[in-house]
Amino acid sequence: MLNAKNPRAQARAVTLPLNAPEGLLGDFSRFYIMILLFEGPKHGYEIISKIEERLGQRASPSLVYPFLKQLEQSKIVGVQNESTGKRLRKKYSLTHKGESLCGRLFKQFTTIVSSAIEPSMSSCSHCGCRVYKDAHYEEINGRRLAFCCTYCAASYRKSARSSKR
């Protein structure tokens, strides 16, 4: 149920399509539309062409426009009408409410992504920073250790030598 007096409930109602079982790509396109709008105001056709350009995937206008309409009705985006000659173009931009929704969405997404890549991450034995995929490995004192870079490896080697003394 939509509760007009409760903006949080409304915001939740808008995130629902992301979980709807309408095919993963459709849901991801919606999420990506939010990212594009977060970057700045855009026309509908700009959104469609950017999705194609960056994701290499066709975005169907029958997905994009109804979603934009839905965002407009929920006051997640504001619409500015621009007339170019005879045609009327709509430019969509996030409202304040839309921006805070994006903040929450991106945070959720970051949590999901980091838990997905966590198992393939290692931490640098010197500075402790997390390294994804391309860790630098060196064998020091018979142990194979991961480092974020050769400088950290060298510093670690140096301090390992001095602490041995």
Ligand SMILES: [Zn+2]
């Ligand atoms: Zn390091």
